Amino acid sequence: MNLIPLSAFDLSLAAALVILLALLSVRMQLGIARQLLFAGLRTVAQLMLIGLILKSIFSYVHLGWITLLSMVMLLMAGREVMSRQKYRLRGWWGFGLGTLSMFISSFSITLIALNVIVNVEPWYTPQYAIPLLGMMLGNTMNGISLGQDRLNQSAWQQRSMIEARLMLGWTWSQAIADIRQDSIRTGMMPIINAMAAAGIVSLPGMMTGQILAGSPPMEAVKYQILIMFLITAGTGFGTFVSVWFGSRRLFDERERLRLERLQAS
């Protein structure tokens, strides 16, 4: 079986549904119609653009271009992480911490996957490298932004408690230990839920795509399992790194709680 190509007409039918939804939300005064349509337009534009870029990268395989695209993806994900937080670290930390954590976890795990597990030749074959990295970034982005958001918000709300512990001679790490654990748990919850529900509640997107494209189901399943585990590891390690360094940053060299390092967005 081969993939049935979609025509522009097919896509406009799907788009019509979204427009219908927007009309309904105008009528209901939900105030999200503009957002909805704008996001829809962004989807079209961004995906078309990446489609064009992938097309040229696939036909002209060069490590430099692939690295450049990866960096752009990373920076966009870092911006997304920052903008999703209610309280974020001031200055470069706000952007840098999330981006660095994603870089450490997503890039290293994608490299391991390409070189050791999938073992594709050359290892940067864009048909594998780009989608893998994209899935890693998309998911670690969620975990890191959830964990970071929880950490900063809890520290903000529970400042008196943290300081009370400091007054009792606790170290900075002891004083924020339970908030840190809680934040890491929050960051990892979505991916744990996704693993638990995989195949029962939903068919994961990548597997669906491969089956639509004609892959044998068992091959698609194996790839999906691989991806799930990689994403879990990436999200977990990324969340650990960002919550650990993020919590350290809330204290100065004299272990004082410095919440003025946070800003409300």
Add this chain to the structure above:
Amino acid sequence: MIATMKLVVKNLQILNLQPWSFDLPAGECIYLSGPSGSGKTRLLRAIADLDPHRGELLLDGFSYLSLPAHAWRKKVAFLPAESQWWCDDVGGHFTDYDKTLLLQLGFTEAVMDWEIARLSSGEKQRLALLRALAQAPEVLLLDEPTANLDNKCTQVIEQTVEQYRRDSGIAVVWVSHDIEQISRITRHGWVIDSDQLREQHL
């Protein structure tokens, strides 16, 4: 546990206050008074190294910078006006405590099983004092510890601190704006007058 260390504060400076210097030998008590918003709490927090500040703090001749910050705060305990609790029961906040002190504060050991949610503000503050002293500090910084308490509870706290100071030799800095309370606890202290710190002997 006997406290023997002398606290020396040299040119401690925060906000727009003039630098503050004083010596506080073991076993002595001074008060710090001034209108609200004048920086009493901030000065006390600076002595516990909870806020950035200028100036030097020495305990037993050693700079606060020679110790990790948490070790400094173990020796220089800070008791705020309002205590914080994070476990469900009282016992979760104590690994060790002074049994005599517990009785003196009007509790029995059964208090360790009590729920935090059911404590009155007076009970909380007395337990907070027990908790602060359980770390065997050399210096005790009290930030209006009886601000929200009734007379009886205030009396218990004053007497317990006084007794403990005599027995253990701990040094005490007591922030209060209640002149009657000050006259009960000590004769020597400092008053914040606009941006100046003035030494006073009652």
